[in-house]
Amino acid sequence: MEQIMQKMNMKKAVSVLLLAVLLLSVNVISKEAGNPENHAKTIQALDDKKADVLKLTAASTAASTALAAVPGDSTTPVANKLADLTSCFLAILIVIFLGKILVSLTGYAAFSILIPAACILLIIGICLNRTVLKVLAGKVAAFGLIMFLVVPMSIKVSALVEETYNVSVETALEEAEDITEEIDENSDSEGNFLDKALSKIKDGVTGVLEKGENLLNYYIETAAVMIVTSCVIPILVLVFMIWVAHILFGVSVHVPKEMPGWISSKIPHHGSDKDV
Numbered sequence: 583m584e585q586i587m588q589k590m591n592m593k594k595a596v597s598v599l600l601l602a603v604l605l606l607s608v609n610v611i612s613k614e615a616g617n618p619e620n621h622a623k624t625i626q627a628l629d630d631k632k633a634d635v636l637k638l639t640a641a642s643t644a645a646s647t648a649l650a651a652v653p654g655d656s657t658t659p660v661a662n663k664l665a666d667l668t669s670c671f672l673a674i675l676i677v678i679f680l681g682k683i684l685v686s687l688t689g690y691a692a693f694s695i696l697i698p699a700a701c702i703l704l705i706i707g708i709c710l711n712r713t714v715l716k717v718l719a720g721k722v723a724a725f726g727l728i729m730f731l732v733v734p735m736s737i738k739v740s741a742l743v744e745e746t747y748n749v750s751v752e753t754a755l756e757e758a759e760d761i762t763e764e765i766d767e768n769s770d771s772e773g774n775f776l777d778k779a780l781s782k783i784k785d786g787v788t789g790v791l792e793k794g795e796n797l798l799n800y801y802i803e804t805a806a807v808m809i810v811t812s813c814v815i816p817i818l819v820l821v822f823m824i825w826v827a828h829i830l831f832g833v834s835v836h837v838p839k840e841m842p843g844w845i846s847s848k849i850p851h852h853g854s855d856k857d858v
Contacts, residue, residue, distance in 0.1 A: 597705045604701040607693045615689030615730060624685050624737050631744075631812065632678045634751050639671045641758035642801060648762045649794050660794040670805050677812045681733055688729040696726030724827040732823060736816035743811050754800040761793045 614620055642664050649661035700723035707715030 593708050596708055600701045600705050604698045607697045607701070611697075612690050612693035615693050616686050618686050621685045621689075621734070624734050625682060627737050627741060628678050628682050628685075631808075632675065635671050635675050635678065635808065637755055638751065638801070638804065639668055639675075641755050641762070642667055642671070644762045645758040645794075645797060649790070652790055656791050657794050660791065660798050663798055664794075664801060667801055667805055670809070674805075674808050674812050677816075681737075681812075681816070685733045688733065692726035692730040696722055696729070700726065721827075728820070728823045728827055732816065732820050735823070736819040739819060740811035740815050743807070743815065751804055754797070754804045757793070757797045757800055761790070761797055 618625060646661045646664035649657040649664070700719045703715050703722060704719035706712070707719060
């Protein structure tokens with residue numbers, strides 16, 4: 583009888599503790615987790631990345647237009663490929679905006695819905711001695727924490743990669759500005775390239791074409807790095823956290839078989855330069 587009373591008292595104590603966690607999560611932690619001011623560093627990192635994407639898009643468009651103005655068709659393929667990269671940068675921009683939305687929204691959802699739900703399930707599981715409810719509570723709590731942590735963690739991992747390739751963005755911008763200015767200086771007021779200006783440019787159209795190809799290479803490398811840091815790394819971080827949660831709580835999330843192929847199709851390859 584004494585052991586039964588001790589177990590009941592223990593259940594009551596744990597239930598009260600879980601109720602306190604529930605109230606704390608809903609009334610305090612969820613508000614702090616959903617407050618954008620508490621994610622200032624993460625949002626600033628996303629804003630910096632957005633600024634780079636916008637600069638690259640504008641510079642790519644200007645360079646593409648300038649190359650298309652050069653007489654003949656030799657620079658046209660390069661101009662077209664630079665223009666095609668605009669859609670790639672647009673996709674990256676959408677992912678960045680989505681990250682800014684999720685960084686606050688996921689924290690609020692995790693601590694106002696999922697964690698409280700996990701607490702309620704665990705209380706019921708303890709009171710009714712239902713193992714399935716206890717396990718389900720652990721899975722819900724793990725999923726909530728994964729939602730909350732995936733964006734900040736992916737940003738930190740991406741920052742480590744971007745530190746190595748930061749020069750690629752600056753180089754691509756400088757090359758784009760250089761070739762655009764050179765062509766614009768030798769064009770008339772309507773943007774038509776002056777044939778006599780070819781003699782002023784080193785190696786004429788060949789020199790412009792070579793610069794355009796180098797610029798395209800820089801842009802392909804930069805786009806590939808941005809896709810990896812903005813799209814692939816968050817997915818890998820999510821998969822890693824799901825794997826950890828699966829080890830700890832048995833949480834299992836099936837990734838579509840088409841996912842690796844889809845990711846690979848979104849990454850520009852240097853091999854495409856051969857078509858130029």
